Amino acid sequence: NAGVTQTPKFRILKIGQSMTLQCAQDMNHNYMYWYRQDPGMGLKLIYYSVGAGITDKGEVPNGYNVSRSTTEDFPLRLELAAPSQTSVYFCASIREGGRDTGELFFGEGSRLTVL
Amino acid sequence: GDSVTQMEGPVTLSEEAFLTINCTYTATGYPSLFWYVQYPGEGLQLLLKATKADDKGSNKGFEATYRKETTSFHLEKGSVQVSDSAVYFCALRGSGGSNYKLTFGKGTLLTVNP
Numbered sequence: 001n002a003g004v005t006q007t008p009k010f011r012i013l014k015i016g017q018s019m020t021l022q023c024a025q026d027m028n029h030n031y032m033y034w035y036r037q038d039p040g041m042g043l044k045l046i047y048y049s050v051g052a053g054i055t056d057k058g059e060v061p062n063g064y065n066v067s068r069s070t071t072e073d074f075p076l077r078l079e080l081a082a083p084s085q086t087s088v089y090f091c092a093s094i095r096e097g098g099r100d101t102g103e104l105f106f107g108e109g110s111r112l113t114v115l
Numbered sequence: 116g117d118s119v120t121q122m123e124g125p126v127t128l129s130e131e132a133f134l135t136i137n138c139t140y141t142a143t144g145y146p147s148l149f150w151y152v153q154y155p156g157e158g159l160q161l162l163l164k165a166t167k168a169d170d171k172g173s174n175k176g177f178e179a180t181y182r183k184e185t186t187s188f189h190l191e192k193g194s195v196q197v198s199d200s201a202v203y204f205c206a207l208r209g210s211g212g213s214n215y216k217l218t219f220g221k222g223t224l225l226t227v228n229p
Contacts, residue, residue: 004158031215033216035219040221040222041221042204042219042220042221042222043159043204043219045216048215048216050215058216090158090159092158092159103149103161103164104151104159104161104217106158106159106160107158108156108157108158109157109158
């Protein structure tokens with residue numbers, strides 16, 4: 001059971017380039033999330049999805065887009081990368097009925113640097 | 116909106132010392148409260164949780180009690196080990212319409228020296 005898998009683990013982008021961070025989970029979780037983690041700032045929610053075909057903005061959505069065509073996959077797209085998007089990105093998921101446990105399952109993170 | 120405030124780090128302790136990491140929250144209703152831990156180079160993982168007032172969550176020697184009267188959920192461990200070195204995040208899940216997501220504190224880096 002792989003859990004939540006993120007790719008790539010590391011990436012360096014030039015300003016203005018675009019890329020997609022991939023996230024897949026094999027636990028049949030309905031809810032999926034993208035967070036970014038900046039030093040000393042905790043985790044900020046970028047986008048989330050409560051099921052295939054349904055996505056919504058979190059706290060810091062600007063400069064990002066998501067799609068959720070299947071239950072398993074939740075890619076995060078960065079358009080026109082900027083230095084402010086240098087961060088560590090985490091994908092997470094939660095099992096339906098987890099509202100009482102709150103246990104998010106996290107991927108190992110993707111470290112993105114924009115130069 | 117919901118918010119979590121936890122003590123600033125970093126915290127440096129010697130092995131077998133007592134650990135407290137303070138966490139307070141602001142939320143309406145009756146949120147669920149969590150501590151997550153992030154070991155170097157890894158994603159976050161759930162350490163313990165409490166879903167109602169006066170509940171005590173515990174795991175791996177760590178404990179935290181949900182105190183509604185003081186809106187707190189402080190993390191404690193009686194004797195830390197080098198392997199406890201990590202970043203600890205306090206988090207809450209709201210009881211109302213926002214219960215689809217967790218709100219995290221900024222994290223506290225703990226370093227335990229032998």
